[in-house]
Amino acid sequence: xxxxxxxxxxxxxxxxxLLMMIxxxxxxxxxxxxxxxxxxxxxxxxxVSVANLTRAALISARPEARRDLLRDLSDxxxxxxxxxxxxxxxxxxxxxxxxxxxxxxxxxxMGPETRLTLEREGERALFVNxxxxxxxxxxxxxxxxxxxxERVFPLGWVGWxxxxxxxxLVGAWVIVFRITRPLKxxxxxxxxxxxxxxxxxxxxxxxxxxxxxARAFNQMxxxxxxxxxxxxxxxxxxxxxLRTPLTRLRMGIEMAGDEGLQEGxxxxxxxxxxxxxxxxxxxxxxxxxxxxxxxxxxMLTELATQYRRRGFAxxxxxxxxxxxxxxxxxxxxxxxxxxxxxxRRAVSNLIDNALRYAGIESPVELALSTTxxxxxxxxxxRGPGIPVADAERMKRPFARLEAARTNAAGAGLGLAIVDRIxxxxxxxxxxxxxxxxxxxxRLALRLAGVPPAAA
Numbered sequence: 366x367x368x369x370x371x372x373x374x375x376x377x378x379x380x381x382x383l384l385m386m387i388x389x390x391x392x393x394x395x396x397x398x399x400x401x402x403x404x405x406x407x408x409x410x411x412x413v414s415v416a417n418l419t420r421a422a423l424i425s426a427r428p429e430a431r432r433d434l435l436r437d438l439s440d441x442x443x444x445x446x447x448x449x450x451x452x453x454x455x456x457x458x459x460x461x462x463x464x465x466x467x468x469x470x471x472x473x474x475m476g477p478e479t480r481l482t483l484e485r486e487g488e489r490a491l492f493v494n495x496x497x498x499x500x501x502x503x504x505x506x507x508x509x510x511x512x513x514x515e516r517v518f519p520l521g522w523v524g525w526x527x528x529x530x531x532x533x534l535v536g537a538w539v540i541v542f543r544i545t546r547p548l549k550x551x552x553x554x555x556x557x558x559x560x561x562x563x564x565x566x567x568x569x570x571x572x573x574x575x576x577x578x579a580r581a582f583n584q585m586x587x588x589x590x591x592x593x594x595x596x597x598x599x600x601x602x603x604x605x606x607l608r609t610p611l612t613r614l615r616m617g618i619e620m621a622g623d624e625g626l627q628e629g630x631x632x633x634x635x636x637x638x639x640x641x642x643x644x645x646x647x648x649x650x651x652x653x654x655x656x657x658x659x660x661x662x663x664m665l666t667e668l669a670t671q672y673r674r675r676g677f678a679x680x681x682x683x684x685x686x687x688x689x690x691x692x693x694x695x696x697x698x699x700x701x702x703x704x705x706x707x708x709r710r711a712v713s714n715l716i717d718n719a720l721r722y723a724g725i726e727s728p729v730e731l732a733l734s735t736t737x738x739x740x741x742x743x744x745x746x747r748g749p750g751i752p753v754a755d756a757e758r759m760k761r762p763f764a765r766l767e768a769a770r771t772n773a774a775g776a777g778l779g780l781a782i783v784d785r786i787x788x789x790x791x792x793x794x795x796x797x798x799x800x801x802x803x804x805x806x807r808l809a810l811r812l813a814g815v816p817p818a819a820a
Contacts, residue, residue, distance in 0.1 A: 378534075385537070401466070404463070405467045412481075412507075419446065419495070447485070454487070459483065485506060489511060558586060618630045618631055656702055660700055661708075677720055711808060740809070740810045
């Protein structure tokens with residue numbers, strides 16, 4: 366499981382924001398690197414100048430006036446002079462490249478024996494050692510306030526930096542949003558095309574690349590809609606031309622005297638009529654039917670009743686037994702927004718398939734369940750079933766599996782029609798093996814806005 370967001374908008378925005386922060390940090394590091402040398406030279410020159418001026422002032426001053434001179438330096442400049450002693454407790458310089466560079470520059474001008482420290486005898490300041498003469502009493506420590514080496518970072522700079530970064534991030538978000546908004550519209554339009562719907566035309570304005578993609582998609586969508594219309598028109602014409610002679614054949618068969626021949630020919634005509642009906646169902650656009658709330662449990666009950674009246678063993682399975690303390694409900698909440706005739710046609714096709722391949726005397730069960738906004742309609746039979754490896758192939762038009770489900774009849778469009786109807790309802794068709802033998806044809810329909818269940 367990744368912590369990154371899945372949308373292109375936020376992934377691109379976070380990547381741009383990260384690159385901007387890395388760029389700011391890199392520029393800050395470069396600035397510090399190039400600013401360190403000039404500041405070190407400036408501080409070293411200040412220490413050398415103050416030490417040389419103090420030495421010169423002490424040498425030229427009368428002995429009785431030196432105390433007043435030191436007091437004046439302390440009061441006006443914050444500079445303190447201490448005699449150096451071999452027993453002084455002096456802390457080494459911290460391991461900072463800037464301070465070591467200052468020490469190197471000071472030694473170049475004041476001699477290799479010159480020492481720098483930030484703490485002497487417990488007092489914290491910037492100390493530099495210098496000599497007045499070659500005697501032991503001529504060594505002194507010059508102490509300057511530590512503010513001389515501390516970098517003052519104005520708080521106003523922080524505010525300006527934060528404001529600039531926020532403005533840059535807002536600008537980056539606007540740029541990314543303007544790029545991903547047409548892509549999101551294209552994604553929604555592609556989903557509708559995949560579900561068999563006709564999407565609204567995409568906006569063809571904006572950057573050249575996105576406008577070109579939108580224009581090409583609009584043309585493709587229009588071509589697909591025209592192809593579907595032409596296909597439906599052709600099949601409707603063919604069905605009309607075929608059903609007219611079929612009607613005449615049926616009338617001729619009824620007038621024939623041979624009852625055995627009459628029954629066989631009538632069955633053949635009925636099968637041809639059903640095949641033509643399947644072609645029409647497959648070619649018919651589901652978008653022409655208005656969507657409305659459908660009580661799926663009531664629809665399944667009605668279908669089961671109709672099949673039983675025709676002599677088929679089709680029953681609606683009882684809902685699961687409730688847990689202790691939970692009141693019994695006859696059916697789950699089963700109202701689902703759907704196209705009623707299309708959904709009814711899909712379930713009828715699954716029932717017809719179950720009766721055809723399992724046998725008209727074999728019981729067929731209908732079951733309904735709801736889980737996390739997903740309706741599952743199951744048609745269970747005890748036929749030969751379908752191998753898992755061939756389940757997806759059997760959803761294609763004209764696909765057959767003679768080895769598993771023999772005595773196949775029809776045009777091979779039943780499952781393809783159901784699969785198309787399922788996808789138009791934001792769902793899917795699953796062909797699963799049934800425990801104890803047989804097939805479970807599950808029509809899983811999702812409510813709008815509910816993500817698909819994890820596989």
